[in-house]
Amino acid sequence: MIMRALIVSLLSVGAVAIPTAAFAEEPIQPITAAKPKNEKMVELGKMLFFDPRLSKSGFISCNSCHNLSMGGTDNLQTSIGHNWHQGPINAPTVLNSSMNLAQFWDGRAKDLKEQAGGPIANPGEMGFTHELAVGVLQSMPEYRTRFKQLFNKDKIDIGMVTDAIAAFEETLVTPDSRFDKWLKGDKQAINQTELDGYKLFKESGCTSCHNGAAVGGGSFQKFGIHEPYKTTNKAEGRFAVTGKDADRFMFKVPTLRNVELTYPYFHDGAAATLEEAVDTMGRLQLGRKFTKDENAKIVAFLKTLTGKQPEITLPILPPSVKDTPKPKPFG
Numbered sequence: 001m002i003m004r005a006l007i008v009s010l011l012s013v014g015a016v017a018i019p020t021a022a023f024a025e026e027p028i029q030p031i032t033a034a035k036p037k038n039e040k041m042v043e044l045g046k047m048l049f050f051d052p053r054l055s056k057s058g059f060i061s062c063n064s065c066h067n068l069s070m071g072g073t074d075n076l077q078t079s080i081g082h083n084w085h086q087g088p089i090n091a092p093t094v095l096n097s098s099m100n101l102a103q104f105w106d107g108r109a110k111d112l113k114e115q116a117g118g119p120i121a122n123p124g125e126m127g128f129t130h131e132l133a134v135g136v137l138q139s140m141p142e143y144r145t146r147f148k149q150l151f152n153k154d155k156i157d158i159g160m161v162t163d164a165i166a167a168f169e170e171t172l173v174t175p176d177s178r179f180d181k182w183l184k185g186d187k188q189a190i191n192q193t194e195l196d197g198y199k200l201f202k203e204s205g206c207t208s209c210h211n212g213a214a215v216g217g218g219s220f221q222k223f224g225i226h227e228p229y230k231t232t233n234k235a236e237g238r239f240a241v242t243g244k245d246a247d248r249f250m251f252k253v254p255t256l257r258n259v260e261l262t263y264p265y266f267h268d269g270a271a272a273t274l275e276e277a278v279d280t281m282g283r284l285q286l287g288r289k290f291t292k293d294e295n296a297k298i299v300a301f302l303k304t305l306t307g308k309q310p311e312i313t314l315p316i317l318p319p320s321v322k323d324t325p326k327p328k329p330f331g
């Protein structure tokens, strides 16, 4: 607060050029570190995020597909769910997902709380039901105590589960990337090639869609503007939610934060490398074919967006008890 007051007052007298104000002119803003509102809620949410007993098999947790050791993704073209089910779409990262205007590629969940109920009951993901998942948690004294402390109720319900998971997810932000340091005025934080890449990224128009603190996540846009995107994937984007023809193949613009870690790319996971993704974006979204050198510069810039990954102490989960429903890994 003191810092801010100082900056404002200096600005108002126009005394000096202040590097921290520099990013106000940029289409991308630095990420601010998470300030958890309720540490106990975050801790419970973390336990649930890592607890595979929220799945029918007792084997798949949120972290199976959103692995926090791998940029919050599974690095698979499409995810593997219950019964080795081949998922229909690429798993987006949970890192910085609190900044999205809505959740999922087609935005069908309005926020993280609404989203978190989805995978538990999705037959192709965790394959369970909300009732059964809650029953598993309710059977364990430690979970009962923790929920009671936070919600002051004896009976756990799915709303409490999703509240806690969302509170944990809100802490999964990645500040202090080299690019953010540059934005804040440390001109040595990125090298000339990376800076050239940023200029190309801006000047060629990437920032019309990939902007803000998350470098994306703020709008739905058509994939395939100058030429259609060719894929065998059946996803139709926003059309699935609104039923409007104009929304066909409109997808949520993904965040490019930590994009170096979140391969493969696109909703169908078809682009294995950043080079390929940048080439496709240039041709399809901007009608521009980048030279090899330009492509390399943009890729170098994108790699400066990798931030400080959340430091996670693995939660130790309460053991199941005699009455805990048994996992059903097969069938």
Ligand code: HEC
Pocket: 049, 060, 061, 062, 063, 064, 065, 066, 079, 080, 081, 082, 087, 089, 090, 091, 092, 093, 094, 097, 100, 102, 103, 104, 105, 106, 112, 115, 116, 117, 119, 120, 124, 125, 126, 165
């Ligand atoms: C079997 C793999 C799998 C599991 C398990 C799984 N997810 Fe996902 N998750 C996905 C896929 C795939 C998508 C994208 C689905 C879509 O957009 O239609 C997704 C989307 C999301 C998103 C939206 C991100 C964005 O940018 O739109 C969030 C947040 C998320 N999952 C959190 C969770 C949480 C919390 C859990 C545990 C309760 C969980 N996931 C379990 C695969 C999985």
Ligand code: HEC
Pocket: 201, 204, 205, 206, 207, 208, 209, 210, 220, 221, 222, 223, 225, 251, 252, 253, 254, 255, 256, 259, 262, 264, 265, 266, 267, 268, 274, 277, 278, 281, 282, 285, 286, 298
């Ligand atoms: C008109 C809007 C728009 C413009 C301009 C645009 N993008 Fe995208 N970008 C998107 C959308 C939408 C997607 C998601 C496409 C999909 O998979 O359905 C995307 C996906 C990506 C991805 C893959 C991210 C991931 O996690 O799968 C990268 C990388 C990317 N864009 C980089 C760029 C670069 C570099 C430029 C400039 C050359 C650019 N984009 C220009 C809208 C845009």
